[in-house]
Amino acid sequence: MRDLQNIKIAYIGGGSKLWARVFMNDLALAKDICGEIALYDINKESAVLNQKIGERINQTKEAVAKWNYTVHDTIDTALQGADFVVISILPGTFEEMRSDVHAPERYGIYQSVGDTSGPGGVLRSMRTVPAYEGFALKIKEHCPNAWVINFTNPMTNCVKTLYDIFPEIKAFGCCHEVFHTQKFLCCVLHEQLGIPQPDRTEIYTDVSGINHFTWFTKATYHDVDIMKLLPDFIEKYFERGFYEEGAFDQWKTDMFAYANRVKMDMFMRYGALGAAGDRHLVEFMNNNWYLKNPSMVEYWKYRLTTVDFRIKQQEEKINESIAMAEGKKPVKVEKSSEEAVELMRAILGLETRVSNVNLPNYGQMPGYPLGAVVETNCVFSNDCVKPVTASPLPQGPRALVMHNLLNNETLYQGIKERNPKIVFQSFINQPLCSTLSFDDARALYNTMVSNTASYLPKELAQTI
Numbered sequence: 172m173r174d175l176q177n178i179k180i181a182y183i184g185g186g187s188k189l190w191a192r193v194f195m196n197d198l199a200l201a202k203d204i205c206g207e208i209a210l211y212d213i214n215k216e217s218a219v220l221n222q223k224i225g226e227r228i229n230q231t232k233e234a235v236a237k238w239n240y241t242v243h244d245t246i247d248t249a250l251q252g253a254d255f256v257v258i259s260i261l262p263g264t265f266e267e268m269r270s271d272v273h274a275p276e277r278y279g280i281y282q283s284v285g286d287t288s289g290p291g292g293v294l295r296s297m298r299t300v301p302a303y304e305g306f307a308l309k310i311k312e313h314c315p316n317a318w319v320i321n322f323t324n325p326m327t328n329c330v331k332t333l334y335d336i337f338p339e340i341k342a343f344g345c346c347h348e349v350f351h352t353q354k355f356l357c358c359v360l361h362e363q364l365g366i367p368q369p370d371r372t373e374i375y376t377d378v379s380g381i382n383h384f385t386w387f388t389k390a391t392y393h394d395v396d397i398m399k400l401l402p403d404f405i406e407k408y409f410e411r412g413f414y415e416e417g418a419f420d421q422w423k424t425d426m427f428a429y430a431n432r433v434k435m436d437m438f439m440r441y442g443a444l445g446a447a448g449d450r451h452l453v454e455f456m457n458n459n460w461y462l463k464n465p466s467m468v469e470y471w472k473y474r475l476t477t478v479d480f481r482i483k484q485q486e487e488k489i490n491e492s493i494a495m496a497e498g499k500k501p502v503k504v505e506k507s508s509e510e511a512v513e514l515m516r517a518i519l520g521l522e523t524r525v526s527n528v529n530l531p532n533y534g535q536m537p538g539y540p541l542g543a544v545v546e547t548n549c550v551f552s553n554d555c556v557k558p559v560t561a562s563p564l565p566q567g568p569r570a571l572v573m574h575n576l577l578n579n580e581t582l583y584q585g586i587k588e589r590n591p592k593i594v595f596q597s598f599i600n601q602p603l604c605s606t607l608s609f610d611d612a613r614a615l616y617n618t619m620v621s622n623t624a625s626y627l628p629k630e631l632a633q634t635i
Contacts, residue, residue: 173254175519178206181253181314183246183306184260185210186217188488190322194257195225196504197512199234203521207239211249218242223496233504246306250313255515258306258329259322262299263626265485269478270622271295278615280603281462283450283475286324287383288575289603292454293582294619296328297594298626300586303329307336318518320345320511321529326382327544330529331583334544343556344529345511346382346546348447355415355431356390356397362407363400366392376446378527378548379536379561380572381579383451385527385546387444388562401444405435412472422472426480430472433461441567449473455575458603517551524551525559535560538569543576575602589630591620 180198185191185208198208208225210218225240243249250256261268271291272282285291310319310333319342321329330344353371360366369392377389390397404413412419412430421428429449437445437452445452450473453461461471468475494500510526517524529546535558536545548559564572578600585593598604599612607615617634624632 173519174206175203175521176205178204178255178519179209179253180206180255180257181209181211181249181317183211183249183256183258184323185221185242185249186212186214187221187259188217188485188492190259191221192224192492193507193509194511195221195228195238197507197509198238199228199231199236199504200506201512201516202235204516204519205236205238206254207241209241209243209249209253211243211246215242215244217492220492220496224492224502227495227498227502228504231502231504246309247313250309250317253314253317256310256314256317256319257322257511258303258319260302262295262302262323263623265478265482267298267623267626268295268481270619272476272478274619274622275603275615278607278611279464280458280607280615281464281468281475282603283453283462283468283473284383285454285476287326287451288454288579289601290598290615290619292325293594293598293601294623296325296582297586297620297631298623299323299325300328300332300583301628301631303332304336307333307340310340311337315339317341318515319343320514322346322511324382326529327579328583328586330531330544334531334542335583335587341556343549344382344544344546345509345514346527346529347509348383348451349376349378349385349527349546350508350510351415351448352376352387352434352444352446355413355434356387356392358413358415359397359400359404360392360395363404364395375525376548377562378446378546379564380446380546380568381544381576382529382546383447384455384572384575385446386564386568386572387446388564390444398444401435401438405439409435420472422474426474426476428474432471433473436471442565443568450476454603456571456602457605459606462603514551518554518556520553525549526551528556530556530558533558537563539573539576540580543580545576586631589628591631591633591635594631595635 212218222240229237271294272285275290282289321344326344333342357369360369376387380386433449434445532545535547547561550557582597
């Protein structure tokens with residue numbers, strides 16, 4: 172039986188600029204668990220900054236749990252005896268991501284995110300899978316009974332690698348995209364029925380799909396079938412758009428905002444609701460549908476997130492981290508909308524919770540390949556994460572999901588076998604690459620591989 176006041180969390184990527192502070196804040200507000208957070212990062216200075224920020228969080232009056240933040244020189248000591256392992260890394264640097272996102276634009280291929288599917292997602296997987304092979308082996312060696320929570324993209328192949336290398340691992344992947352769509356449905360309830368402030372946790376949604384390409388087939392609020400409210404809501408708001416996090420036109424100034432017009436259009440076409448943000452959904456479909464060029468992106472009212480923006484954002488976060496660590500900027504402790512800490516509490520036996528996570532398919536998505544990583548609801552309870560069988564998708568979404576799932580299985584096979592020819596089969600079969608000729612696809616692939624070759628195993632760094 173675990174000592175709830177002596178929990179060890181190993182954080183791989185513990186120098187994270189964005190997510191670490193969210194996680195540390197949520198842990199500080201968890202009144203019934205405490206212990207050590209072992210930070211490991213290849214950039215030790217960043218981990219030290221987060222250690223100092225964690226210590227400042229401990230000093231706030233809001234912090235009811237005082238965690239011991241430690242920085243480790245090796246992944247081995249960080250993992251030794253851990254109860255939980257959290258993984259949140261950037262595979263490569265933003266210069267590699269610049270190639271992932273922007274090199275395809277020379278061939279008329281645009282990407283709104285570029286970290287999961289499309290040509291950018293392929294190259295990011297090629298960098299990430301080999302690193303996760305090493306993580307899996309280290310976890311098996313130092314903390315084989317730990318629960319592993321992944322936040323890194325491409326989520327599907329990160330989780331796939333962990334289970335492939337260490338089949339007995341207890342791992343799952345967390346993504347908050349579904350939460351935003353649940354909030355969107357709360358807005359539907361408010362707009363259509365006048366329900367004042369419904370909370371997304373009061374909505375039950377039947378989740379089915381793969382990460383960043385999930386779908387809702389059912390959504391209920393107590394006895395209300397929200398799906399039946401959507402046609403009237405969409406008729407009213409489709410042209411203008413509707414954003415659950417702010418103003419309907421926030422997409423004009425916020426790089427991560429969108430008007431949900433893609434999501435609404437997909438529902439009217441298919442009878443199921445895309446359950447990720449528009450920026451992610453569009454990358455899993457033919458690029459002529461929603462992502463042909465910047466003008467089409469503007470029509471659908473979302474943004475192409477540039478790498479220059481990400482670099483600027485990172486610089487701001489680094490400066491903010493330094494200011495917090497040095498006491499020049501106050502540390503604000505407040506609960507986020509993330510669920511990682513709640514899921515940990517459920518695993519520790521402190522509550523039972525249902526949430527969407529990524530796991531190998533044990534049958535929770537009938538008709539899809541067993542072992543392929545899928546995203547569905549799961550029940551979290553004492554040392555157990557049990558998938559919930561999802562309702563079948565309508566034929567259209569089912570075919571779209573299957574295409575992307577099988578193509579990703581091909582990609583993973585190629586990376587695992589270090590076989591560029593198999594990887595290229597997946598690359599050219601990406602929906603965003605649908606307009607490329609064979610020669611252009613090969614040229615683009617070779618350019619992108621060359622741009623990221625220093626982060627690839629030598630076999631995958633070969634052009635074709």
